[in-house]
Amino acid sequence: MESSQFVLASRPIGMPSSDNFRxxxxxxxxxxxxxxxxxxxxxxxxxxxxxxMNNVKSYAASFEVDQPIRxxxxxxxxxxxxxxxxxxxTVVGMLPxxxxxxxxxxxxxxxxxxxxxxxxxxxxLGMPGFTAxxxxxxxxxxxxxxxxxxxxxxxxxxxxxxxIAKMQGSKVIGIAGxxxxxxxxxxxxxxxxxxxxxxxxxxxKEIGELCPQGVDVYFDNxxxxxxxxxxxxxxxxxxxxxxxxxxxxxxxxxxxxxSILPMLLTRSVRLQGFLVSNYAVRFxxxxxxxxxxxxxxxxxxxxxxxxxxxxxxxxxxxLFSGNNLGKMLVKTE
Amino acid sequence: MESSQFVLASRPIGMPSSDNFRxxxxxxxxxxxxxxxxxxxxxxxxxxxxxxMNNVKSYAASFEVDQPIRxxxxxxxxxxxxxxxxxxxTVVGMLPxxxxxxxxxxxxxxxxxxxxxxxxxxxxLGMPGFTAxxxxxxxxxxxxxxxxxxxxxxxxxxxxxxxIAKMQGSKVIGIAGxxxxxxxxxxxxxxxxxxxxxxxxxxxKEIGELCPQGVDVYFDNxxxxxxxxxxxxxxxxxxxxxxxxxxxxxxxxxxxxxSILPMLLTRSVRLQGFLVSNYAVRFxxxxxxxxxxxxxxxxxxxxxxxxxxxxxxxxxxxLFSGNNLGKMLVKTE
Numbered sequence: 066m067e068s069s070q071f072v073l074a075s076r077p078i079g080m081p082s083s084d085n086f087r088x089x090x091x092x093x094x095x096x097x098x099x100x101x102x103x104x105x106x107x108x109x110x111x112x113x114x115x116x117x118m119n120n121v122k123s124y125a126a127s128f129e130v131d132q133p134i135r136x137x138x139x140x141x142x143x144x145x146x147x148x149x150x151x152x153x154x155t156v157v158g159m160l161p162x163x164x165x166x167x168x169x170x171x172x173x174x175x176x177x178x179x180x181x182x183x184x185x186x187x188x189x190l191g192m193p194g195f196t197a198x199x200x201x202x203x204x205x206x207x208x209x210x211x212x213x214x215x216x217x218x219x220x221x222x223x224x225x226x227x228x229i230a231k232m233q234g235s236k237v238i239g240i241a242g243x244x245x246x247x248x249x250x251x252x253x254x255x256x257x258x259x260x261x262x263x264x265x266x267x268x269x270k271e272i273g274e275l276c277p278q279g280v281d282v283y284f285d286n287x288x289x290x291x292x293x294x295x296x297x298x299x300x301x302x303x304x305x306x307x308x309x310x311x312x313x314x315x316x317x318x319x320x321x322x323x324s325i326l327p328m329l330l331t332r333s334v335r336l337q338g339f340l341v342s343n344y345a346v347r348f349x350x351x352x353x354x355x356x357x358x359x360x361x362x363x364x365x366x367x368x369x370x371x372x373x374x375x376x377x378x379x380x381x382x383x384l385f386s387g388n389n390l391g392k393m394l395v396k397t398e
Numbered sequence: 399m400e401s402s403q404f405v406l407a408s409r410p411i412g413m414p415s416s417d418n419f420r421x422x423x424x425x426x427x428x429x430x431x432x433x434x435x436x437x438x439x440x441x442x443x444x445x446x447x448x449x450x451m452n453n454v455k456s457y458a459a460s461f462e463v464d465q466p467i468r469x470x471x472x473x474x475x476x477x478x479x480x481x482x483x484x485x486x487x488t489v490v491g492m493l494p495x496x497x498x499x500x501x502x503x504x505x506x507x508x509x510x511x512x513x514x515x516x517x518x519x520x521x522x523l524g525m526p527g528f529t530a531x532x533x534x535x536x537x538x539x540x541x542x543x544x545x546x547x548x549x550x551x552x553x554x555x556x557x558x559x560x561x562i563a564k565m566q567g568s569k570v571i572g573i574a575g576x577x578x579x580x581x582x583x584x585x586x587x588x589x590x591x592x593x594x595x596x597x598x599x600x601x602x603k604e605i606g607e608l609c610p611q612g613v614d615v616y617f618d619n620x621x622x623x624x625x626x627x628x629x630x631x632x633x634x635x636x637x638x639x640x641x642x643x644x645x646x647x648x649x650x651x652x653x654x655x656x657s658i659l660p661m662l663l664t665r666s667v668r669l670q671g672f673l674v675s676n677y678a679v680r681f682x683x684x685x686x687x688x689x690x691x692x693x694x695x696x697x698x699x700x701x702x703x704x705x706x707x708x709x710x711x712x713x714x715x716x717l718f719s720g721n722n723l724g725k726m727l728v729k730t731e
Contacts, residue, residue, distance in 0.1 A: 288657065307663050309663070310659055320657045323652035323654050324621065324654070324655060326621050326640060326643055326671075327652065329671040330640050331449065333671050333673055335669070336669040337666075337668045338659075338666050
């Protein structure tokens, strides 16, 4: 059976472009025992995938040139030689960027798309949601009365992180890249205050004004100047959940700025860099809590859905321009 | 009764000089109930005191201009109106840089100078020892087989930190500022390897060669380029005990360098800035362990003792040139 797939055509240097991707036809093998045939439905594009396009030692193996890009995908089962998963089921897994693919059933998880949109399993009920959950609950540990700042607040992780902090009784300030995002964060997602970093005259001063007692928890998705401005406002015993550095992923030279260590020292700050995979044995716990909160209406979510399998590179590149509100997804049909 | 004391003559900008200190005569009051008259014996000079010379929000109150500098002092009791402390006792406390002073007995701790040199209560059995103990045991948490790097390894804290890591079964690498210091660290204090950062052609490369599995624990007393070089070699799940940044204390502009956050993120590094006072309720535990180790000969120590009360500013300034091996002290007589 024929499938279309995107492979890594070349490793990007700096900002990727569509030239780094190539779409090609491939023939799938016959289904073997315990395998299922999958039709990709919702395909996730995530900032962390930029790191896998480099050929450097990192937490995840690099993508190989001329091999398919792989990521989180919600797919429909169109054929099955598995006793665990049947034709007609919907599953989520780490799969190639392909219209059709074959996977062992043991690497897939069946999902219920009756109560929540299928894309949620790539967002609030998937890796980004787990990331927000563990980063906030295990590292940030916001308490009632704390002040929490989230950068990349309107992104797939940030939207969830802020709401979780809010549930703990904290005051939550979001930093995002447009007035529209800021408005929605306050109106729909319960953020107390927001800052549009693109129009702020002095981010450091503005954060100081919104956080007169200092910042107790900083959930960082962005890095660079935004992080410098937050760090300058940290309170004693602040916690930094270092989740992402999207502003730096396409740098050919590292961002250079004032050392943050004197502040982290004199304020007794705890910083923890983390990957969601560090908490893999506890994903069930996260899924259980997040599902409950979504079902109860306590945790809201939103997606930016791009239509068409061939739009995958554009959707991915759009992450670095902040084109998404909430989770960025490609819907294949 | 007349005493001589050093006051802060002016706040330094950048590197302090002797002009920032002024010696003056002062008259002590009559002893009141519960007070003791103290003759300063060993006076501690510490890098953290530089921060207190600035007029900025920090963990410790600033020194006031025209008021005495205060710090750790071992003193002899020459008169007493206290039932707790008698004439002839030796005590340690936070006292003015003065030849004589009066203090309430409740703010002093009696020390035994029979088994260990009196200065040890300002070093391995005092604040620097406690700092090394909590930074290494509570934050660094080195394990058998781990690789531990200590910057400022030949300083009052670093010498202890390295030996504590060694006791846990780790391989310990010290970074110091002279070949002589490096030699002594290996010969006397059990460091496995050392690097003289002043003569190293590539600190980053040299650390990489000495730590082929990566650095598991970094105990940082120094900051700036030295820390950048260690961070580039961190292993996954490394811990940074952020104890001091002596290279930055006299900067008028913050040190500017490549962001360390991408490394801390992708390696899932935990960093904790800390002050020894965070652990004040547990000082007894630290003192008990450190005293035992010293008495058992497991923990060695050394001091650089400058003779003469009037040398206090010189001794303090010498900290920033690395003039000390181990604890820098002034002995008044």
